[in-house]
Amino acid sequence: xxxxxxxxxxxxxxxxxxxxxxxxxxxxxxxxxxxxxxxxxxxxxxxxxxxxxxxxxxxxxxxxxxxxxxxxxxxxxxxxxxxxxxxxxxxxxxxxxxxxxxxxxxxxxxxxxxxxxxxxxxxxxxxxxxxxxxxxxxxxxxxxxxxxxxxxxxxxxxxxxxxxxxxxxxxxxxxxxxxxxxxxxxxxxxxxxxxxxxxxxxxxxxxxxxxxxxxxxxxxxxxxxxxxxxxxxxxxxxx
Ligand SMILES: NC(=O)c1ccc[n+]([C@@H]2O[C@H](COP(=O)([O-])OP(=O)(O)OC[C@H]3O[C@@H](n4cnc5c(N)ncnc54)[C@H](O)[C@@H]3O)[C@@H](O)[C@H]2O)c1
Numbered sequence: 001x002x003x004x005x006x007x008x009x010x011x012x013x014x015x016x017x018x019x020x021x022x023x024x025x026x027x028x029x030x031x032x033x034x035x036x037x038x039x040x041x042x043x044x045x046x047x048x049x050x051x052x053x054x055x056x057x058x059x060x061x062x063x064x065x066x067x068x069x070x071x072x073x074x075x076x077x078x079x080x081x082x083x084x085x086x087x088x089x090x091x092x093x094x095x096x097x098x099x100x101x102x103x104x105x106x107x108x109x110x111x112x113x114x115x116x117x118x119x120x121x122x123x124x125x126x127x128x129x130x131x132x133x134x135x136x137x138x139x140x141x142x143x144x145x146x147x148x149x150x151x152x153x154x155x156x157x158x159x160x161x162x163x164x165x166x167x168x169x170x171x172x173x174x175x176x177x178x179x180x181x182x183x184x185x186x187x188x189x190x191x192x193x194x195x196x197x198x199x200x201x202x203x204x205x206x207x208x209x210x211x212x213x214x215x216x217x218x219x220x221x222x223x224x225x226x227x228x229x230x231x232x233x234x235x236x237x238x239x
Contacts, residue, residue, distance in 0.1 A: 007124045007167075007219050008075050010218065011035050011037055012036055012037060013032075013038070013075040014037070014040075014073050014074050014075045015029075015040070015074075016040050016078070016115070017032070017039060017040070017042070017078040018079050019043055019054075019079075019080035019082060019130075020041030020042065020046070020049065020078075021041055021043035021045055021046025021048075022180065023080075023180030023181055024130060024175065024178060024180060024209050024210070025043070025078065025130070026206065027210040028078050028210045028214075030210070031213065032213075032217075035214060040066075040067040042054075042063045042064075042081070050063050050067055050070070052081075054079075054103060055106055055107050057110055060107075060110040060111060060114060061114065064114040064115070073118070074115050074119070075122070075125060076125070076127075076128070077111060077115045077127045077128070078128045078213055079107070079108045079129045079130060079152075080130040082104045082107075082130065083099070083100065084145055084182050085100060085145075086141040086186075087144075088140070088141055089143045092143070092144065100144040101147070104145065105147075105149075105152060108155060109155060112127055112159060112170075115127070116159070119166070120163060125167070125168035125169070126170075126171075126216060126217045126222060127159070127169070127170040127171070128171055128173060129152050129155070129170070130152075130173050130175070131149045131152040131174040132145070132175065133231060133233045135149035135150040135152065135229075136150075136237050136239060137237050149174070152172060153172055156172040157227040160226050169216075169225060170226070171225045171228045171230065172229045172230070173209065173212050173213060174229050175204065175209050175233055176198065176203070176204060176231070176233025176234045176235075176237070177191075177194055177204065177233075177236070178204045178205065178206060178208075179203050183203070191203075198235055198236055199234065199235030199236075201234075202234065204232060204233070208232060209232050212230050215230075
């Protein structure tokens with residue numbers, strides 16, 4: 001049973017997934033589709049995607065207009081679009097810093113802003129932001145990425161406070177290392193050292209992250225999560 005009269009049923013919901021053409025976002029989009037929900041994928045690339053650059057305000061507005069045309073409404077937003085580059089802070093250019101903050105943090109702000117008013121009016125909505133466990137523990141060569149992801153966790157909490165009264169629940173997922181194209185570029189030495197650090201001794205798969213998004217979006221299962229950061233992270237961080 002749903003927790004309010006305005007809640008959509010537990011399938012057939014309208015879902016937007018940014019970054020849904022690859023990796024974690026793709027697995028989440030597939031999991032919602034398998035659940036019987038209707039999914040619009042927004043991504044820079046991807047044949048079945050609505051084109052978007054999440055760091056560009058006009059592009060985000062146009063893409064959400066297209067998603068609304070496709071879906072009719074938006075019940076659930078998953079922000080998974082993101083990029084990762086590496087540089088020690090002392091060598092980092094301002095351009096590299098700005099690119100990461102623009103995509104990984106400002107992109108989440110812009111996409112959330114597109115859906116909040118509508119979800120409040122519906123008196124039902126779920127926003128799930130993909131952060132990272134590096135928001136909590138930091139990472140060498142990843143000051144820009146760690147700062148952006150810590151920003152996502154903070155944004156999630158603040159927005160959750162603003163919207164919970166209208167039954168719009170905002171949470172984040174902070175995965176540990178997951179086998180996706182994002183981590184393909186990292187050196188094998190780093191990956192081997194990282195595996196040794198993990199209590200589980202291995203990276204996760206996207207299929208092991210997607211169910212966390214389904215849980216947060218579920219009704220009643222997700223109804224008590226407000227501003228939380230869930231960590232499918234192989235034990236990398238125990239907050
Ligand atoms: N893979 C990991 O180990 C890991 C761990 C923690 C968090 N994350 C986060 O999970 C999310 C998904 O990452 P992934 O590992 O699936 O990577 P991925 O590279 O497989 O997927 C990222 C997707 O985002 C899209 N994207 C990038 N920049 C974009 C932009 N400006 N506008 C629109 N789309 C854009 C890409 O085209 C791609 O489809 C990211 O936010 C990432 O930071 C990943």
